[in-house]
Amino acid sequence: xxxxxxxLRALKGTFDKVPPESRSRAEVISLAxxxxxxxxxxxxxxPILEHTEVFARGVGQDSEVVAKQMxxxxxxxxxxxxLRPEGTAGVMRxxxxxxxxxxxxxxxxxxxxxxxxxxxxxxxxxxxxxxLGIEAIGAEAPLTDAEVIEVGARFIAAAGASQTxxxxxxxxxxxxxRLGYVSVLAAYIERKEGELAEEDRARARVNPLRLxxxxxxxxxxxxxxxxxxxxxxxxxxxxxxxxxQRYLTDAGVPFKLDARLVRGLxxxxxTAWEYIGSGLGSQDTIGxxxxxxGLAEALGGARLPGVGFAxxxxxxxxxxxxxxTGPTTDVYIVALGEAAAAAAWKLAVELRRxxxxxxxxxxxxxxxxxxxxxxxxxxxxAVILGEEEMARGEAALKDLTxxxxxxxxxxxxxxxxxxxxxxxESARR
Ligand code: HAM
Numbered sequence: 001x002x003x004x005x006x007x008l009r010a011l012k013g014t015f016d017k018v019p020p021e022s023r024s025r026a027e028v029i030s031l032a033x034x035x036x037x038x039x040x041x042x043x044x045x046x047p048i049l050e051h052t053e054v055f056a057r058g059v060g061q062d063s064e065v066v067a068k069q070m071x072x073x074x075x076x077x078x079x080x081x082x083l084r085p086e087g088t089a090g091v092m093r094x095x096x097x098x099x100x101x102x103x104x105x106x107x108x109x110x111x112x113x114x115x116x117x118x119x120x121x122x123x124x125x126x127x128x129x130x131x132l133g134i135e136a137i138g139a140e141a142p143l144t145d146a147e148v149i150e151v152g153a154r155f156i157a158a159a160g161a162s163q164t165x166x167x168x169x170x171x172x173x174x175x176x177x178r179l180g181y182v183s184v185l186a187a188y189i190e191r192k193e194g195e196l197a198e199e200d201r202a203r204a205r206v207n208p209l210r211l212x213x214x215x216x217x218x219x220x221x222x223x224x225x226x227x228x229x230x231x232x233x234x235x236x237x238x239x240x241x242x243x244x245q246r247y248l249t250d251a252g253v254p255f256k257l258d259a260r261l262v263r264g265l266x267x268x269x270x271t272a273w274e275y276i277g278s279g280l281g282s283q284d285t286i287g288x289x290x291x292x293x294g295l296a297e298a299l300g301g302a303r304l305p306g307v308g309f310a311x312x313x314x315x316x317x318x319x320x321x322x323x324x325t326g327p328t329t330d331v332y333i334v335a336l337g338e339a340a341a342a343a344a345w346k347l348a349v350e351l352r353r354x355x356x357x358x359x360x361x362x363x364x365x366x367x368x369x370x371x372x373x374x375x376x377x378x379x380x381x382a383v384i385l386g387e388e389e390m391a392r393g394e395a396a397l398k399d400l401t402x403x404x405x406x407x408x409x410x411x412x413x414x415x416x417x418x419x420x421x422x423x424x425e426s427a428r429r
Contacts, residue, residue: 168271332383
């Protein structure tokens with residue numbers, strides 16, 4: 001049927017990462033994991049698919065992400081499963097399941113992976129998103145918050161993006177400060193109910209803090225005059241927050257306080273922050289994080305505080321200014337004729353075993369076609385194997401930048417290219 005032959009496309013809100021851009025993504029992921037490892041954060045992988053309850057209980061039924069954005073379905077066994085919308089709840093589930101807290105604390109883990117949220121797609125907002133994150137679990141000290149925040153800021157800078165770090169404390173759920181503040185805020189919002197956008201009235205009843213994130217102009221005007229958390233923090237929460245700020249100042253990490261920063265996930269307690277990029281329009285948050293001292297208990301574990309962040313790789317790629325990366329190919333082998341093609345294959349493997357980048361023709365193209373491909377590959381050298389060279393056991397080595405060419409024994413190619421590459425690299429240093 002004609003319909004069955006229609007070219008299939010990726011789902012709306014998802015996109016393929018194809019060369020050449022996919023290479024810089026992979027480099028940024030490696031840079032992230034290396035930067036995280038230097039502070040002791042080791043890789044962790046958790047399943048993309050979890051029981052829906054992990055997020056319903058962990059992230060919170062009332063959060064926008066859980067209530068409106070999850071990809072949830074019933075599997076053939078009748079279980080409710082969800083494609084993870086974020087990484088923290090799954091990481092905490094794994095830490096509890098494997099009793100990792102029995103070892104030394106904090107447990108420090110790092111992850112890089114796809115998350116799924118059914119949002120309205122736009123620039124910097126996708127349905128499949130890729131997050132890079134770290135979590136420090138099992139420590140309550142403000143030093144831990146500061147360490148996590150600094151690692152994120154340092155990585156963003158190393159990846160070539162500029163950022164503003166905004167910071168707040170939203171108090172502790174266990175302490176009087178959050179409860180007290182939320183009731184003061186709720187009373188204020190109730191007085192202004194008539195001025196709010198319709199959908200924000202309902203949101204306010206579920207969680208008044210959410211209104212700080214409203215995009216609606218009239219709600220924003222109401223919230224501009226709302227009482228703020230900083231005047232309501234209890235003694236221990238205030239002390240914790242001041243210590244975090246001192247540690248950041250000691251480390252030379254600039255930040256801006258923002259008492260309206262509340263974050264969208266329900267597990268947050270105390271410190272909350274965002275890394276804001278520029279040039280991203282409305283989706284300008286490169287990453288966000290915070291403390292989540294009640295998450296372990298929400299998932300059925302014993303009390304186990306934690307703090308972490310996640311960065312959106314897709315957004316980071318949009319704002320970073322990256323230096324051009326060099327080609328991955330050192331040598332392109334041009335082969336003319338059957339015997340030369342067989343020799344080219346053997347030479348390519350030999351060069352690659354010697355840690356050189358080598359490419360060769362795969363479709364018996366003409367000399368002209370192969371030379372064109374050589375220059376496309378970015379290779380510095382071409383090794384030309386023609387019939388004459390083959391008969392003499394030689395190869396023509398051509399410097400594709402300088403243009404000069406000379407014949408050398410075929411058996412010498414790998415050694416000579418290795419030497420020339422070393423010389424070039426030390427001249428560059
Ligand atoms: P989040 O603020 O929901 O936090 O997401 C973190 C980052 O993921 C955002 O700042 C953004 O860069 C990126 N992001 C989120 N949704 C999308 C989307 N639809 N398209 C593209 N990028 C997106 C969390 O997920 C928490 N788990 C962070 C955390 C870790 N808190 C503690 N530990």
